[in-house]
Amino acid sequence: MALSELYYWLLTGPHGGHILNMTLERGHLERVIRAIQQLRARFAEPIRIESLADAAGMSLSTFHRQFKAVTAMSPLQYQKQLRLLEGRRLLVSERKNVETAAYANGYESPSQFSREYRRMFGLSPKRDARSTQAGALPPAWPTEG
Template sequence: MRGAACRIRQDSCTIRQDFASAAPNTSTMKSDADTQELLARLTAQFLRRTPSDGETTTIVPGLTLMRLSGPTVVQRGMLKPSFCVVAQGEKIGQAGADTTIRYSAGQFLASSINMPVAGQVLHASKARPYLAAVFELCPADVLSVLADAKIQVDATAPCCPATFVGTADARLLDVVLRSVSSLDDEREARFFAPLLRRELIYRLVTGPSAFAVAQSALQSRPDDGVGRAVEWIKTHFAQPLVIDELAKHVNMSTSSLHHKFKATVMMGPLQYQKRLRLEEARRLLLSGLADATRAAFDVGYESPSQFIREYRRLFGTSPMRDVKRMRDGARTAHLG
């Protein structure tokens, strides 16, 4: 399909995938200029509100600002359901088993489930630090906006990844800018935060990445299908996992569960359980609540030696050396 680009459109209040010819126009050029202006204003706001590297927790629950003044080492962990928009700098990482993700200024990383990821800042310096805003969002928030706006999702569409990169258009960046700017006044920030969050979601489900945002929220619902399977594994990760029993629990066939789970989570159920176990073991070790043997048993391993092998395979070194490395101050970044 030469000269065509995948596009999202909203027809008859239904979000669907479509293909249309890509033809530049003056409105697109104006939009690009608006986007660059908004990114510059966002950068100025971030620099003023992040006096040092790391995470800056704001007075608005669920809104965190990030600043990093140089490239970082790879950081592994679980990405919470969230929306992270970059104002300056670039990151590269991996979501699921082996899906590469790369995003920079004017782009965002979104996830509708707790997703195993790895990431590192590529381009950043003291003069031009990596700057980003992270908004916690859950599928219920997105589904609520879809319902209130009377926007339907094409139920016949195939599953799409629950974690993905998108482009932030000018309307979306404007909401982010107003959210950050409101932090000057605590009462104003707290009052407008719920309204701005809903507007943010509305811009996401009516913008260039509408299909991915809406579809990932729909298929990640904790009360149905893959979303229900994800929730069960998160709650019972230390227990033995039998795929046939999990499929019955979520009212799916075993083959359908495998196919849809991998399409959504970008890894199989057993891989997802293993990542949850190893991430929790790492948390226990780092907090000093357990040694390697105790952590192995606590997260469901029957063999400490198997635990150590799988821990080394994921994190690149033994559990105790990994903890020492992290405590010694290895430079890391937020997963968003």
């Protein structure tokens, strides 16, 4: 009973709106984090953003807005980044070829994978893998001056 009264006074007080917004934002954050976990677990699969929004209990527009507020990118951009990072890991650590890395990460063609890889890392997948395996830092990672 005392707790209910405390909540009432907090929410009806001069800072009630701020307290309510913090509570709502935390709820959105937790739901976006669940969607991120789903994306991370299934990044190589085609995923409908509508199904992520439904799983998060948000409308599509709210989900996009909240997702971008948390990650600074759209859900599709986030998925693409996960795919490219895993592709890079396969190329460098497991010494897979470009085709294997592309198909293993949900790309329909190695050329699409290579184009997006070059945009993200600044080198073609083959050149980046060779330079990284040789011990050189890729251009996407700044060196200390």
